[in-house]
Amino acid sequence: MGQKFFIKIFFFLNIAVCSTVLLSQQRIVSLTPSITKSLYLLNEKDNVVGITSFCKKISDKQKIVGSYLEFNVEEILKLKPDVIFVSKEGIKKESVEELRKFKLNITILSPVNTYEDIKKQFIQIAKIIKKEDKAKQIISYYESKYKERQIKSPVSILCIIGLHPLIVATDKSYMGDIIRYTGAKNCISHRQRYVQLTPEEIIRFNPDVIIIPDMGINETEVRNFFRQFEELNAVKNNRIFVLPADILCQPNIENFFLSVEKVSKLIK
Numbered sequence: 001m002g003q004k005f006f007i008k009i010f011f012f013l014n015i016a017v018c019s020t021v022l023l024s025q026q027r028i029v030s031l032t033p034s035i036t037k038s039l040y041l042l043n044e045k046d047n048v049v050g051i052t053s054f055c056k057k058i059s060d061k062q063k064i065v066g067s068y069l070e071f072n073v074e075e076i077l078k079l080k081p082d083v084i085f086v087s088k089e090g091i092k093k094e095s096v097e098e099l100r101k102f103k104l105n106i107t108i109l110s111p112v113n114t115y116e117d118i119k120k121q122f123i124q125i126a127k128i129i130k131k132e133d134k135a136k137q138i139i140s141y142y143e144s145k146y147k148e149r150q151i152k153s154p155v156s157i158l159c160i161i162g163l164h165p166l167i168v169a170t171d172k173s174y175m176g177d178i179i180r181y182t183g184a185k186n187c188i189s190h191r192q193r194y195v196q197l198t199p200e201e202i203i204r205f206n207p208d209v210i211i212i213p214d215m216g217i218n219e220t221e222v223r224n225f226f227r228q229f230e231e232l233n234a235v236k237n238n239r240i241f242v243l244p245a246d247i248l249c250q251p252n253i254e255n256f257f258l259s260v261e262k263v264s265k266l267i268k
Contacts, residue, residue: 028084033250040056050084063079077102115177153267157186157210172192178259203232222240
């Protein structure tokens with residue numbers, strides 16, 4: 001009986017070890033830059049075999065399978081992925097339907113507009129790759145390191161997404177939640193996430209600080225644009241900042257708190 005018992009134990013331990021190895025060797029394709037970063041944060045770097053041209057490539061083994069909006073189905077099939085992650089926002093529905101024809105395991109994630117959305121998405125990703133405990137540890141680490149500010153700041157911030165036309169992020173956007181966490185005030189309160197402003201409206205809002213992600217915008221272009229707004233507090237006090245878009249505009253746990261930290265330092 002003793003020998004049979006130990007044989008059974010050995011058998012089940014082997015199955016458990018093999019299962020763990022299989023789980024840790026899932027072949028993952030990520031079609032959204034922010035999701036790719038979340039996978040890296042969960043220490044899945046070696047398992048992310050397919051990414052987009054907008055994702056950070058960390059290995060020569062990774063295959064570029066498309067852009068942010070479109071992807072190459074044939075290249076994805078060659079990778080034989082166990083799971084494919086993609087955000088519902090921006091991606092073409094017909095492209096996803098094309099992938100579904102091949103019975104691939106696709107997880108479509110909802111867009112995120114708040115920190116709470118980011119947490120839910122991060123846990124969702126982690127559950128699928130069996131890293132839920134790791135995700136909770138990461139969330140706990142960042143939440144203990146960066147606390148939401150309780151003291152409100154009188155500083156008003158305008159976050160500009162594009163100059164031509166003039167598009168800004170409202171308090172309902174992801175960047176709006178970053179501003180809220182710093183304790184400052186977003187100049188634009190609106191039911192939509194992004195709205196277009198006229199030059200006259202910018203003058204009326206008169207922000208103390210202006211932040212702009214560097215999505216195709218350089219500092220020279222920004223300086224030239226704001227010459228027409230010499231009366232603005234942000235212009236008079238030289239408080240217009242161009243920030244890295246790969247941090248400010250790619251929502252995940254790490255980027256959110258890095259953005260809060262960066263903006264907080266700017267408004268002091």
